[in-house]
Amino acid sequence: MQAEIINGLEIRKAILEEIKTETAEIKAKYGVVPGLVTILVGENPASVSYVTLKVKTAESMGFNEIQVNMSADCTEQELLDMVEKYNKDDSVHGILVQLPLPKHIDENKIIYAIDPDKDVDGFHPVNVGRLCLGGEHVKFPPCTPAGIVEMLNRKNINTNGAEVVIVGRSNLVGKPLANMLCRKGKGANATVTLVHTGTKDLASHCRRADILVAAAGCPDLIKPEWVKPGACVIDVGVNRVGEKISEKTGKKVAILKGDTDFEAISKIAGYVTPVPGGVGPMTIAMLMKNTLNSLKFKLGLI
Ligand code: NAD
DSSP, X not given: OOOXXXXXXXXXXXXXXHHHHHHHHHHHHHSOOOEEEEEEESOOHHHHHHHHHHHHHHHHTTOEEEEEEEOTTOOHHHHHHHHHXXXXXXXXXXXXXXXXOOTTSOHHHHHHHSOGGGOTTOOSHHHHHHHHHOGGGOOOOOXXXXXXXXXXXXXXXXXXXXXXXXXXXXXXXHHXXXXXXXXXXXXXXXXXXXXXXXXXXXXXXXXXXXXXXXXXXXXXXXXXXXXXXXXEEEEOOOEEEEEEEOTTTOSEEEEEEOSBOHHHHHTTOSEEOXXXXXXXXXXXXXXXXXXXXXXXXXXXXX
16 A cells, blocks of 8 residues: 655645635735734744744735844843733734743743733643633644644544544643544544553554554654554654755755654555655644634634
8 A cells, every 4th residue: 555645735835825815805804914923032043944934924925924033142021021012012913932942031931921812823821721622712723733633634534533643742742632633523523542651552552543643753763563554644753863965055954854664654554744744834834824813813703
């Protein structure tokens, strides 16, 4: 069996087209566009490239994008003041502080300071609580797990009654994803098992998964013999395993690898996601969707 490759880049393209169209329609009808503030502290190269992509994507959606660059030695209070400035700004519907922050700044303090109704990353405890309550309470599902659910639904992969095994219990991926997939309703309703470093027999859990999500951050953790034939394998892992020279730019770039052995698993699974080009592109699409939804909540459209 040769698995179907789920192309995250293609799905992202389709979602972004929808967001762009809806943004133009809202602008024509209400005279407003989503406003997104991205706050970058310092010059960590990975953070700079993530923020640059977010800024460019938001601009291409027709959003009002405000990029704030703060120096790595700014104080915690200066960052809190910046967040508060945009909490109060009615033209801003989403505030994103790029993580990680320099060590002298308490990340939780900053996340807690963001207005939960502008927290488009979905990290504020109020939004974590809303996600746990489910249904109409949910406002901003965190972008990576939301992207995975969107991906499954757009590929018509049945989650109803499916055995889903998620490897990794982080607040960023594993836990919120488990919450989203075990909910009652269309596109969810799965039987979810969350496995982690404390799990006794990882292989036995993985083997019974109809949908196996690897979000551990360990290259090649998931062995091909742990995959049920025909299963859907979603690889969230992004592991830097070396460097190479890019053919496009001639510059040094990281060699990325997921948590699964893509080639071997492709011969067993029904669906697989590549790394890069699978889950990664979905995250930014869902950030744009959350930002648009924030404006729609404000306008009473949802
Ligand atoms: P994390 O380190 O916070 O959590 C990893 C989880 O995996 C932990 O709960 C741990 O218990 C579990 N784990 C680790 N090793 C294990 C093992 N050997 N056996 C069983 N469980 C194990 O990481 P995270 O933030 O959840 O990210 C996970 C991976 O996903 C990373 O590679 C990260 O780069 C990637 N990621 C990708 C995206 C994206 O957009 N594509 C977004 C977020 C994270």
